[in-house]
Amino acid sequence: MLAALPCRAADFTTEQWSAIGQIYAKTLAHPFLKGLSDGTLPRECFQFYLIQDSLYLRAFAQALNLLAAKAPREDWSLTLAQHSIDTLKEERRMHQVVLASYGVTPAMAAAAEMAPTNAAYTNHLLAAVQRLTFSEGLSAMLPCYWIYWEVGKQLVRQGSRNKDYQRWIDNYAGEEYATTVRQVLAMMNESASQASPDQRREALRLFVRSARYEYLFWDMAWRREQWQP
Numbered sequence: 636m637l638a639a640l641p642c643r644a645a646d647f648t649t650e651q652w653s654a655i656g657q658i659y660a661k662t663l664a665h666p667f668l669k670g671l672s673d674g675t676l677p678r679e680c681f682q683f684y685l686i687q688d689s690l691y692l693r694a695f696a697q698a699l700n701l702l703a704a705k706a707p708r709e710d711w712s713l714t715l716a717q718h719s720i721d722t723l724k725e726e727r728r729m730h731q732v733v734l735a736s737y738g739v740t741p742a743m744a745a746a747a748e749m750a751p752t753n754a755a756y757t758n759h760l761l762a763a764v765q766r767l768t769f770s771e772g773l774s775a776m777l778p779c780y781w782i783y784w785e786v787g788k789q790l791v792r793q794g795s796r797n798k799d800y801q802r803w804i805d806n807y808a809g810e811e812y813a814t815t816v817r818q819v820l821a822m823m824n825e826s827a828s829q830a831s832p833d834q835r836r837e838a839l840r841l842f843v844r845s846a847r848y849e850y851l852f853w854d855m856a857w858r859r860e861q862w863q864p
């Protein structure tokens with residue numbers, strides 16, 4: 636029976652990744668990532684991305700804290716709360732170093748408004764962790780971790796001619812980031828194994844949606860998306 640196949644409990648993350656195969660392939664082929672890799676990405680696009688991403692990371696860290704509060708295990712709460720702190724400290728510091736070299740002060744970045752895609756994506760994450768079960772919320776958050784890791788590993792093979800772009804790539808291709816992502820993957824598999832089939836189905840749907848938003852986030856930066864009117 637076909638209906639019995641999707642959303643099985645064992646190795647849920649394998650199933651999640653296979654559900655976004657096409658989305659991930661399109662992501663790697665996107666001109667933003669191609670440009671990051673070959674160094675031809677226009678400076679204004681990267682700057683737009685960094686400003687939007689610093690706004691994104693604040694919401695992401697908030698979502699992690701909400702998820703930490705819902706975790707059924709104390710060690711998971713601790714891990715997620717730690718990731719929230721790391722997100723705010725490490726990633727934002729890196730962004731600020733790079734942004735400063737682009738002449739953007741932290742105040743300028745903080746005063747910027749979220750572009751439509753960014754607002755939609757962060758609202759999707761915050762709604763999922765707030766309204767749904769731990770497992771479903773975690774599934775919505777997972778593409779943020781996982782896709783960046785995969786992209787980092789892929790892009791580091793080629794390297795970039797632009798040193799700012801290279802620094803960005805190195806951050807996500809590094810061992811420290813890998814450890815972080817592996818923690819969340821293990822948590823996802825364990826948590827999904829205890830969820831109901833309906834919850835797993837919903838978790839998968841949220842995962843796919845977040846993967847689509849990840850794609851759209853690059854596209855947003857590439858287009859330097861603005862609110863209309």
Ligand SMILES: Cc1ncc(CO)c(N)n1
Nearest residue numbers: 688691692779780783852
């Ligand atoms: C949009 C987005 N997704 C994921 C990450 C990885 O934390 C990030 N920095 N930005």
